[in-house]
Amino acid sequence: MSEVKNSIWGTHPLGDKEPYFVDVGALNLWMLYRNEEIWIAYCYDEEVEGKVDPSAPPEKTDWQRWAHKSGGNEVQILPAFADLPLIVQSEYSLKVSPYTTIQIYSRVPLWISISIAKNEYSLIELPATKLSKTWFGTPIEGELCYHVTTKARRDLSKTTPEDYLLSCPITISNRSAEELTFESFCFRVERLGIYKDTNGVLWADETEITYHGEEQHSDIIMTGKLPKGITKDMQISKPRKQIHKSLATRTFQRLFEDTDILGR
Amino acid sequence: MDLFNIYNYISEETVFQAVRVLLIIAISFPVLLLLRNWARSFFTKKYASHYGMLAGKVVFYTGLVIMIVMVMGQLGISLAPLLAGAGIVGVALGFASQTSVSNIISGLFLIAEQPFKVDDIINVNGTIGIVMSIDVLSVKLRTFDNMFVRIPNETIIKTEVINLTRFPIRRFNAKVSVAYKEDVGKVREILMEVAEKNKYSLSEPEPQIIFEAFGTSSIDLDFRIWAPVNEWIFLKNTIQEEIKKKFDEESIEIPFPHVSLYAGQDTEAMPIEIINSVVQQEEAD
Numbered sequence: 342m343s344e345v346k347n348s349i350w351g352t353h354p355l356g357d358k359e360p361y362f363v364d365v366g367a368l369n370l371w372m373l374y375r376n377e378e379i380w381i382a383y384c385y386d387e388e389v390e391g392k393v394d395p396s397a398p399p400e401k402t403d404w405q406r407w408a409h410k411s412g413g414n415e416v417q418i419l420p421a422f423a424d425l426p427l428i429v430q431s432e433y434s435l436k437v438s439p440y441t442t443i444q445i446y447s448r449v450p451l452w453i454s455i456s457i458a459k460n461e462y463s464l465i466e467l468p469a470t471k472l473s474k475t476w477f478g479t480p481i482e483g484e485l486c487y488h489v490t491t492k493a494r495r496d497l498s499k500t501t502p503e504d505y506l507l508s509c510p511i512t513i514s515n516r517s518a519e520e521l522t523f524e525s526f527c528f529r530v531e532r533l534g535i536y537k538d539t540n541g542v543l544w545a546d547e548t549e550i551t552y553h554g555e556e557q558h559s560d561i562i563m564t565g566k567l568p569k570g571i572t573k574d575m576q577i578s579k580p581r582k583q584i585h586k587s588l589a590t591r592t593f594q595r596l597f598e599d600t601d602i603l604g605r
Numbered sequence: 606m607d608l609f610n611i612y613n614y615i616s617e618e619t620v621f622q623a624v625r626v627l628l629i630i631a632i633s634f635p636v637l638l639l640l641r642n643w644a645r646s647f648f649t650k651k652y653a654s655h656y657g658m659l660a661g662k663v664v665f666y667t668g669l670v671i672m673i674v675m676v677m678g679q680l681g682i683s684l685a686p687l688l689a690g691a692g693i694v695g696v697a698l699g700f701a702s703q704t705s706v707s708n709i710i711s712g713l714f715l716i717a718e719q720p721f722k723v724d725d726i727i728n729v730n731g732t733i734g735i736v737m738s739i740d741v742l743s744v745k746l747r748t749f750d751n752m753f754v755r756i757p758n759e760t761i762i763k764t765e766v767i768n769l770t771r772f773p774i775r776r777f778n779a780k781v782s783v784a785y786k787e788d789v790g791k792v793r794e795i796l797m798e799v800a801e802k803n804k805y806s807l808s809e810p811e812p813q814i815i816f817e818a819f820g821t822s823s824i825d826l827d828f829r830i831w832a833p834v835n836e837w838i839f840l841k842n843t844i845q846e847e848i849k850k851k852f853d854e855e856s857i858e859i860p861f862p863h864v865s866l867y868a869g870q871d872t873e874a875m876p877i878e879i880i881n882s883v884v885q886q887e888e889a890d
Contacts, residue, residue, distance in 0.1 A: 428809065473801065475808040476774050476831065483773065485833055488808040 348504075348541045350577055352458045355379065355414045362395040363418065366450060366469030366505030371398045374414035379407045379464060381455065385471055407464050415458035419578050420451045420507065420543055421466060422530040426486045428475045430525040431493045437521040437552075442514040447491040447528070448506040451535075451543065454578070469505035477527050486527060493523070502542045507535060509545040510568050517554035526550065532563045535578035536571045543577075544568050626679050629672065637668040655722035658738055704759070708742040711758035715739055720761075721768045728767040729756055774807065775837045777830050779845055782823035784858035789816070789824060795855055799847050800830050805840035807831040823860040 349363050355374035360382075363370040367387065373380040382398040382405065389399055398404070429447050437443055450470045456463045475488040494500065497508055509528070515521040533545040547566040552559050563580075567573070644664040649657030677684065716739065721727050725736050727746070732754055734746030744761055746754040769775070783792050793814050800812040807830075815827040828848075832840035852859055 473806070473808045474833070476810065476833075480774055480810070481772055485773075 349418050350420060350537065352415050352417050355416060360395075360397065361416075363453070364393070364395070365453060366503075367471065368453065368467055368469050368505075369393045369398075370453070370455075370467070371395075372416060372455075373404075377408065377412075379409065379412065379414075379416065379457070380404045381407070381465060383467060387471075405465070409457055409462060411459070412457045412462070413459045416464070417456050417458040417461065419454045419456070420535050421454040421578055422507070422533055422535070422545070422581065423449070423452055423468070423472070423487050424466065424531075424581070425474075426477065426484060427528040427530055428477055428486045428488050428525055429528045430488065430490045431523055432490055433493075435493055435523040437513060437515045437523055439515055439518050439520060442512060443495070444510060444512045445491075445493040445495060446497045447493060447509045447511055448497075448500075448503070449489050449491070449509060449528070449530070450505055451507045484527075502540065504541075507543045507545055508568070509533070510547045510566075512547060512549045512564075514549065514551045516551055519554060521552050529561060531581040532583075534576050534580050536567065536575040537577050538571055538575060544571050622679060622681075626676050629675055629679060633668070633672045633675070637665060637672065640668060641665040653722060654724055655739075658723050659716065662741075704757075705742060708758045711762040712739065712741050712743075714762060715744070715758055720766055721771070725771065726769040728769060729761060730764055732756070733769070770834050773834055774810075774831050775834045776810075777832065777837060777841050777844070779828040779830065779848065780817070781826045781828050781848060782820060782859060783826070783852075784860045785824060787824070787857055789826075791855075792826070792857060795851055795857065796826075796828050796848065799844065799851050800828075803830070803840065803844050803847060805832045805836040805843065807833070822862065 349365060353361055353372075355361050355372050357373060357375045360371040360373045360380075363372070367385045368383060369386070369389070370381065370383045382402045384393075384399060384402045386393070388401075393399070427449055429449065435445075450468060450472060452466050452468050454463065454466045472487040472489060475486050477483050477486045509530075511528070513521070513523065528548070530545070533548065536544045536546070538544060544567070547564045547568070549562040549564050550559055551562070641661045641664045645657045645661035647657070648660040674684065721736055723736050723738060726733065727736060729746075732746065732748065734748040734752075734754055737745040737747050737753075743755045743757050746756065748754055781792075781796065783789070796814055797812060800806045801808070806812065810831045812831070813827075813829040815829065817825040817827045819825075830840060830844060849859070851857075
C-alpha cells in the first residue's frame with residue numbers, strides 16, 4: 342500500500358492572521374485564533390465554484406467562533422467515525438453460502454473531530470464528505486443511518502489509500518442453512534477505534550457479524566482484533582462508545598412492504 | 606365577661622380541631638406539590654414528558670383525595686352517609702354536568718388509548734398544533750403561529766385526529782407537472798438526482814416517481830420522497846425549490862395555464878393596433 346501524503350491528525354497551533362487550512366475529502370477547513378477565540382470556517386467542494394483559496398474561506402462561508410476559558414491557541418484534529426450507524430451497500434451483490442465465513446474490507450468516509458488541545462473540549466465534528474441519510478428498519482420503527490457504498494474488497498493491498506477513508510475489516514459468518522445475500526448491512530461503527538499505520542492509512546479494529554437466518558438477530562462483535570501490521574499503540578481515536586460486548590440486532594433485514602408502488 | 610376571649614364564642618375543642626385541620630393542610634399540601642413535581646420530573650426523565658405529566662396528575666389527585674378524607678375525618682364528617690348519598694347526588698350531577706362528565710370519561714379513554722402524547726403534533730379538524738397537555742376536560746394545543754387552542758376531550762374522541770409525528774419517518778408527495786414535449790425518462794433521472802442531493806431526503810425508503818395522469822396541459826407526476834419526521838418540513842421547503850432550479854437548468858418546461866383572449870368571435874383574430882413600435886425601433890438602431 343502506498344503512503345497517505347496529507348496527514349493532518351494531531352495538535353496544531355493557530356495563528357491570528359494566517360488561517361490553518363485543512364483539506365480532506367470534500368471538506369475545506371480554515372482555523373484561526375483571534376481575540377482569545379477559536380474561529381472555524383468550513384465548506385465543501387461542491388459548494389465552491391472554482392478553486393478553493395487556502396488563505397481565506399469563500400465570501401459566502403461564515404466563520405464560527407468559540408470562546409473558551411483559558412483554552413489556548415492549540416487545537417487537536419482527530420479522525421472519528423460517523424455519529425450514526427452506516428448502511429453499507431455493496432456495489433455488487435455478494436452471496437455467502439450456508440455455513441461459510443468470509444472477510445471483506447469496507448472503506449468508509451471519516452468524520453473530523455476538532456477539540457481544544459489543552460482539555461480535549463470538543464468544538465465541532467464534520468464529515469469529510471457529505472453523506473446522504475437513510476432509514477434502517479420499518480416505517481414504524483428503526484434508526485436513522487448514513488448511506489455509503491462499498492466495493493466489499495477481499496484484499497486492500499492494491500488500492501490507493503485516501504486520506505478521508507477508513508479501512509474496516511469485517512468478518513461475515515453465515516451460520517444459517519440459507520444463503521446470505523449481502524447487498525447492504527447496518528454497520529454500527531460507534532464501538533470501533535481508529536488506528537494509523539506507518540503509511541498514515543487509517544484502520545478500524547475488526548467487526549464480526551454472525552448471521553443466523555432472516556428471522557433472527559445477527560450477532561455483532563467488535564473483536565478488537567487488529568489488522569496485520571497494526572498494534573494497540575497506533576490507536577489515535579477511541580471508540581465513541583466504550584462497550585465491548587456482543588450486540589444482537591437486525592443487520593441485514595429491511596422491510597418496506599407498505600411503502601412500495603401500491604402504498605398511497 | 607372578657608369580650609376578647611375566643612373561648613366565649615367557640616369551644617376549646619373546636620379551636621384545636623381547626624388547628625389540626627390547618628396543620629394537615631399546611632403540611633400535606635406542600636408535600637403533595639413536592640411529590641407531584643418529583644413524579645413529573647422522574648417519569649419525564651425516565652420515559653417521556655407525556656408520562657411525566659400523567660404521573661404528576663395521578664399523584665396530585667390521589668393525594669388530594671386522601672387529604673380531603675383526612676380533613677373530613679378531623680371535622681367528624683363520616684364518609685358512609687356521604688357515599689350512600691353519592692349515588693343520588695351522582696345522578697343529579699350527571700344530568701346537570703353531562704358535558705363535563707363526558708369530557709372526563711373521554712379523557713380517560715384518551716389516556717388509555719393514547720392516540721397521541723404530549724409534544725406530538727396533531728391535526729384536529731384542520732387545527733394543527735403541538736400537544737401541550739392532556740387534561741381532565743380538554744387537550745391543550747399550541748399552534749405554530751403561537752396560539753393556544755383548547756379542544757374538549759369529547760370532541761377529540763368523536764373526530765378524526767391525525768398524529769403527524771407518531772412514526773419516525775414521513776413521506777412528502779410533490780406534484781410535478783411537465784410539458785408533453787419533455788422526455789419523461791430524462792425527467793425521472795433529474796428528479797432522482799435532485800432527491801439524492803437533497804440534504805433531508807432519505808435514500809431508503811427509495812424515492813418514487815409515479816406517472817399520475819395525462820393532464821389537460823401537462824404530464825402529471827407524483828414524486829414521493831421520505832424524510833425523518835422532524836425534517837419533513839425542511840424537505841418540503843427545499844426539494845420543490847431544487848426541482849424548479851434543476852428544471853430551469855435542464856430547460857424542462859413546467860406548463861402553466863395559458864389564457865387566450867378572443868374578441869367575441871372565435872373565428873376571427875383579435876384586432877391589434879400597434880401604438881408604439883419599440884421593438885422595431887430597437888432593431889433599426
